[in-house]
Amino acid sequence: xxxxxxxxxxxxxxxxxxxxxxxxPAAVAQTYGVLERLDIAxxxxxxxxxxxxxxxxxxxxxxxxxxxxxxxxxxxxLDSAEWTMTQLPERVGWDSHNSITMAMDAAGHIHLAxxxxxxxxxxxxxxxxxxxxxxxxxxxxxxxxEDRCTYPKFISGPNGEFIFEYRHGSSGDGINLYNIYDPxxxxxxxxxxxxxxxxxxxxxxxxxxxxxxxxxxxxMVWVWRDTPDCATNHSLSYARSEDLVHWExxxxxxxxxxxxxxxxxxxxxxxxxxGMINGNxxxxxxxxxxxxxxxxxxxxxxxxxxxxxxLEGEEWRIxxxxxxEYRWEFSGGGTIQFHVGLSGVTLxxxxxxxxxxxxxxxxxxxxxxxxxxxxxxxxxxxxxSVVAPSxxxxxxxxxxxxxxxxxxxxxxxxxxNVWYMLRWETLGANRDxxxxxxxxxPTMLRLYKMxxxxxxx
Numbered sequence: 001x002x003x004x005x006x007x008x009x010x011x012x013x014x015x016x017x018x019x020x021x022x023x024x025p026a027a028v029a030q031t032y033g034v035l036e037r038l039d040i041a042x043x044x045x046x047x048x049x050x051x052x053x054x055x056x057x058x059x060x061x062x063x064x065x066x067x068x069x070x071x072x073x074x075x076x077x078l079d080s081a082e083w084t085m086t087q088l089p090e091r092v093g094w095d096s097h098n099s100i101t102m103a104m105d106a107a108g109h110i111h112l113a114x115x116x117x118x119x120x121x122x123x124x125x126x127x128x129x130x131x132x133x134x135x136x137x138x139x140x141x142x143x144x145x146e147d148r149c150t151y152p153k154f155i156s157g158p159n160g161e162f163i164f165e166y167r168h169g170s171s172g173d174g175i176n177l178y179n180i181y182d183p184x185x186x187x188x189x190x191x192x193x194x195x196x197x198x199x200x201x202x203x204x205x206x207x208x209x210x211x212x213x214x215x216x217x218x219x220m221v222w223v224w225r226d227t228p229d230c231a232t233n234h235s236l237s238y239a240r241s242e243d244l245v246h247w248e249x250x251x252x253x254x255x256x257x258x259x260x261x262x263x264x265x266x267x268x269x270x271x272x273x274x275g276m277i278n279g280n281x282x283x284x285x286x287x288x289x290x291x292x293x294x295x296x297x298x299x300x301x302x303x304x305x306x307x308x309x310x311l312e313g314e315e316w317r318i319x320x321x322x323x324x325e326y327r328w329e330f331s332g333g334g335t336i337q338f339h340v341g342l343s344g345v346t347l348x349x350x351x352x353x354x355x356x357x358x359x360x361x362x363x364x365x366x367x368x369x370x371x372x373x374x375x376x377x378x379x380x381x382x383x384x385s386v387v388a389p390s391x392x393x394x395x396x397x398x399x400x401x402x403x404x405x406x407x408x409x410x411x412x413x414x415x416x417n418v419w420y421m422l423r424w425e426t427l428g429a430n431r432d433x434x435x436x437x438x439x440x441x442p443t444m445l446r447l448y449k450m451x452x453x454x455x456x457x
Contacts, residue, residue: 294345
């Protein structure tokens with residue numbers, strides 16, 4: 001494979017991808033664009049599943065499903081264009097929930113989890129630090145509640161603790177569990193003696209976070225869902241913590257664990273069928289470090305609107321940001337295609353910015369800090385956003401209804417103001433059901449190196 005240097009003139013236009021992943025490169029204070037791109041391998045393209053990118057030191061790792069839907073890990077040195085491929089004994093079906101995630105522990109071992117949706121734990125760990133060819137399956141972490149796992153996630157604790165989060169159960173009946181890793185014994189134990197959030201057999205939570213805020217606390221927002229039907233999402237809820245062990249309300253009142261619908265803090269009591277959905281809730285902060293929760297629901301006329309709830313003193317104040325004459329009607333189970341998207345509110349040079357999209361338009365607003373109404377729209381680039389060249393946003397495949405997928409880096413580039421991301425193309429979600437043939441041909445998974453470029457003179 002040949003590493004391709006991309007010309008950076010004319011200057012690439014901005015494209016806000018912050019609502020697609022949680023990466024945080026340097027604030028965009030100048031023009032950024034593609035510095036390099038590198039082909040990795042052709043990949044399955046008949047439905048979307050999340051891939052993983054991990055950059056650490058001088059090494060880079062990419063986990064994906066190949067043309068045969070086989071879980072594969074590619075590794076390279078940052079100064080090399082050659083990839084070492086390792087296939088793992090997992091093959092994805094048609095479920096778009098079955099994304100892959102990776103992280104590195106303090107000793108340099110790579111941990112990988114994925115390809116599970118209400119199924120037994122799928123987990124691999126390298127036997128040698130930094131060597132993806134030495135992945136070995138781990139069949140159990142703590143030995144309990146590992147038979148119906150979904151949404152694996154690695155997070156770092158306040159003192160650098162290596163933590164693994166997942167849901168046990170199913171949509172409409174689930175709990176959220178946290179494990180902590182002991183690097184000396186290379187074993188796991190529960191971070192908490194109880195689930196953090198428990199649906200008590202009647203519902204489940206879809207949390208966003210824990211997200212570390214500028215106030216030094218971890219913040220979490222979630223919706224509850226009563227059944228596998230996505231229309232039954234309800235009750236926007238919130239909690240915060242300083243150590244991921246002791247949790248409290250926005251007023252500092254301790255929460256007894258597990259958090260349930262009966263003892264949680266409900267910010268907005270949106271009812272089932274009220275137009276709120278898991279996957280479209282976000283956390284942000286204003287210039288005074290006040291937490292802002294972003295989401296959408298139906299207004300009094302039944303139209304879909306974006307709302308921002310800000311914690312002001314000890315009370316939540318809810319602001320309607322949009323005045324759309326549009327309704328996104330959604331229902332049913334399985335992975336659906338989102339018609340509306342939004343980012344969390346970000347702060348840039350004192351201004352509140354928020355990106356958005358609906359079937360007719362998309363972009364970034366500058367918000368009035370008092371009313372949360374858009375006062376300007378343009379090519380702003382919020383902190384935590386990513387730029388991409390306009391040509392790369394269009395599918396190369398001529399198969400109908402193909403879309404470009406992007407994934408950010410869960411690690412970090414060793415160079416300042418440089419970051420990496422993945423690009424590939426697939427059809428949209430299909431409610432996790434098989435598609436009839438013909439299927440699109442495999443598309444190329446590419447790595448993009450992003451950084452500052454010179455503007456055209």
